[in-house]
Amino acid sequence: MLTLTDVVAASAEVGGTRSRLAKVDTLGAVLRRAEPAEIAPLVGFLTGSPVQGRIGTGWRTLVAVDLPPATAPTLTVSQVDAALTALSQTAGKGSVSTRRQLLDDLFGAATEPERRFLVALLTGELRQGALEGVMLDAVAKAAGTPIAAVRRAFMLSGRLPATAVVALTGGDLAAIGLELHRPVRPMLAAPGDSLADALAQLTPCAVEYKLDGARIQVHKTPDRVTVYTRSLREITDSVPELVALVHALPCATAVLDGETLAITDDGRPRRFQDTMSRFGSTAEEQVKALMLHPFFFDCLHLDGEDLIDRPLRDRIEALRRAVGPHVIPGLVDPSAEEAEELAARALAEGHEGVMVKDLSSPYAAGRRGKAWQKVKPVHTVDLIVIGAEWGHGRRTGFxxxxxxxxxxxxxxxxxxxxxxxxGLTDELLRWQTDHFPQYQVAADSWSIQLRPALVVEIALDGVQSSTRYPGGLALRFARVIRYRPDKSPTEADTLTTLQRMLGSP
Incomplete structure (x- = not known):
C-alpha cells in the first residue's frame, strides 16, 4: 500500500534531477509498487493533475488551514484520493462547512512535507517534472510494454491515468480504440525552417493554410454532435452554429480535426482572442455577433471506418467526401511553384502561413518527428511567462x-x-496588470514573479548564444503577438526548439 509520503519522496527525487532517464527510473519504481486501485490516483498526483480535476478549492482556502501538521506520516494514496473525490462532489446548501471539515481532516493528518505537496497539487503549482511524456515512458518501462503501444492507447483514450491502469494491470492496450464522443489527443506540428526545406523533407506532401484560429475536434453520430478543444475540453453548448453545420454533413458518423475562427464581412480572420471568447459563452447575442466558421483538415473516422492508421492521403480523400466545401484551402502533392503561390495567398488573406504534411504519415498525437511542419514568415514560439517588471514613462503603473x-x-x-x-498594446498592459497578481509567488519594488501558468506567443527574428539567461541563449527582437489561453505550460515550446534555431536567419 502506497503512502502519500512515498509520492512526495518520488516527486522530490524527480524534481531534483535533470536526467530524463533518472526521472523515468524513479517513476517506474513507484508505479511498480502500486496496487491496481492506486495506479490512477498515483499517476494523477505525480503529473500534477488529480483524476477529480479541479476541486473548487483555491490557494487562500488551503493556506488558511490552521491546524498543526501531523508528526508522523499515515495518509495513504487511496485515502487522499477518497478525500479529493469527496471535495469535488460537495456542493449546495451547507457545502462550505462540509468542505472546510474535509480539508481540515485531510491536512490535519498530513505532515509538513505532505501539506506542501498537497497545496502545490491542488493549486496547479506542482512542478516536480513528471510531464506526460516522462510518465508515458515510465508506464511503459514499469509494465514492460513497448512505448509505441502506450502512446497510441493514450492518444485514443485521452486519459493518462486510465491508460496506465490498463498497461500496469496486464490489460490489452491494443483494445483501446477510437470511441465516438471520446476525444482523441491531437497531432501537433513542428516549426519548419522554410517552405523549401519542408517541401524537400516531406515530398510527396499536402500544403494547406495555417489559420489563426482555435483547434477543434468534432464527433458526429446520427443523433449527436460533440465539439472539443485542443485540450479535450468539451465546448458543444458554446458553438451551436458548428453543431448545426456538422449535423447537416452528408455522413452518418465522423471524427473531424480542424480549426475554427470568426471572420469579418470581407472574409478576413478576426483576432484570435475574439474566437476564443466564444468558447466560454453560450449567450445568444454573442453567438450571433461572432459566428464561427470551421475549416477541417483531417478525418479520423468516417461512416464506421477508423482512419487513424491510414496515410494522410487517404484521410484527405475521406475528409473531402465528408465535409465538402468546409475543407481547409490547400493542395495535395503540389509543385514548388504551386506551394509558394498558396503560401502567398494565405498571407495575403490574413492567415499565418502554411502547413506542410507528409502524405504517407498516420495520425499520431503530440509533436514527435516532423511529419507536420508549420511554416510562417517569421519565427513564433509559445513561451511561459514567469515574471514581469513595472513599467516606466507612459507605462508607469502597469x-x-x-x-x-x-x-x-x-x-x-x-x-x-x-x-x-x-508588442504590448494598452489593452494587454491593462490586462496583465489586472490578472498577473493572481499568479504571483513573490515580488519586490520593481517586479513580480509568477507561477508557470500563462502561455504567450512570441515572434522573434531568431536566437543567439548568451550567458545572460539560464537557457544559454537569448531571443532576438522578441515581441508579443498574443496570449494563448487554449494552451497550458506543458504545451509551450521547449528549450530544444529554441536551440535548433541558433544560427537561423
Missing amino acids: LSNLHLAARDPDGGPPIMVGKTFK
Whole structure:
C-alpha cells in the first residue's frame, strides 16, 4: 500500500534531477509498487493533475488551514484520493462547512512535507517534472510494454491515468480504440525552417493554410454532435452554429480535426482572442455577433471506418467526401511553384502561413518527428511567462517587461530565455496588470514573479548564444503577438526548439 509520503519522496527525487532517464527510473519504481486501485490516483498526483480535476478549492482556502501538521506520516494514496473525490462532489446548501471539515481532516493528518505537496497539487503549482511524456515512458518501462503501444492507447483514450491502469494491470492496450464522443489527443506540428526545406523533407506532401484560429475536434453520430478543444475540453453548448453545420454533413458518423475562427464581412480572420471568447459563452447575442466558421483538415473516422492508421492521403480523400466545401484551402502533392503561390495567398488573406504534411504519415498525437511542419514568415514560439517588471514613462503603473521561459524538455522547471516589452498594446498592459497578481509567488519594488501558468506567443527574428539567461541563449527582437489561453505550460515550446534555431536567419 502506497503512502502519500512515498509520492512526495518520488516527486522530490524527480524534481531534483535533470536526467530524463533518472526521472523515468524513479517513476517506474513507484508505479511498480502500486496496487491496481492506486495506479490512477498515483499517476494523477505525480503529473500534477488529480483524476477529480479541479476541486473548487483555491490557494487562500488551503493556506488558511490552521491546524498543526501531523508528526508522523499515515495518509495513504487511496485515502487522499477518497478525500479529493469527496471535495469535488460537495456542493449546495451547507457545502462550505462540509468542505472546510474535509480539508481540515485531510491536512490535519498530513505532515509538513505532505501539506506542501498537497497545496502545490491542488493549486496547479506542482512542478516536480513528471510531464506526460516522462510518465508515458515510465508506464511503459514499469509494465514492460513497448512505448509505441502506450502512446497510441493514450492518444485514443485521452486519459493518462486510465491508460496506465490498463498497461500496469496486464490489460490489452491494443483494445483501446477510437470511441465516438471520446476525444482523441491531437497531432501537433513542428516549426519548419522554410517552405523549401519542408517541401524537400516531406515530398510527396499536402500544403494547406495555417489559420489563426482555435483547434477543434468534432464527433458526429446520427443523433449527436460533440465539439472539443485542443485540450479535450468539451465546448458543444458554446458553438451551436458548428453543431448545426456538422449535423447537416452528408455522413452518418465522423471524427473531424480542424480549426475554427470568426471572420469579418470581407472574409478576413478576426483576432484570435475574439474566437476564443466564444468558447466560454453560450449567450445568444454573442453567438450571433461572432459566428464561427470551421475549416477541417483531417478525418479520423468516417461512416464506421477508423482512419487513424491510414496515410494522410487517404484521410484527405475521406475528409473531402465528408465535409465538402468546409475543407481547409490547400493542395495535395503540389509543385514548388504551386506551394509558394498558396503560401502567398494565405498571407495575403490574413492567415499565418502554411502547413506542410507528409502524405504517407498516420495520425499520431503530440509533436514527435516532423511529419507536420508549420511554416510562417517569421519565427513564433509559445513561451511561459514567469515574471514581469513595472513599467516606466507612459507605462508607469502597469506591469510591462515580461520574463519569458521555455519548457524544459526533461520535465524540470521552465528555463528563462529572455525578456520583452515589445508588442504590448494598452489593452494587454491593462490586462496583465489586472490578472498577473493572481499568479504571483513573490515580488519586490520593481517586479513580480509568477507561477508557470500563462502561455504567450512570441515572434522573434531568431536566437543567439548568451550567458545572460539560464537557457544559454537569448531571443532576438522578441515581441508579443498574443496570449494563448487554449494552451497550458506543458504545451509551450521547449528549450530544444529554441536551440535548433541558433544560427537561423
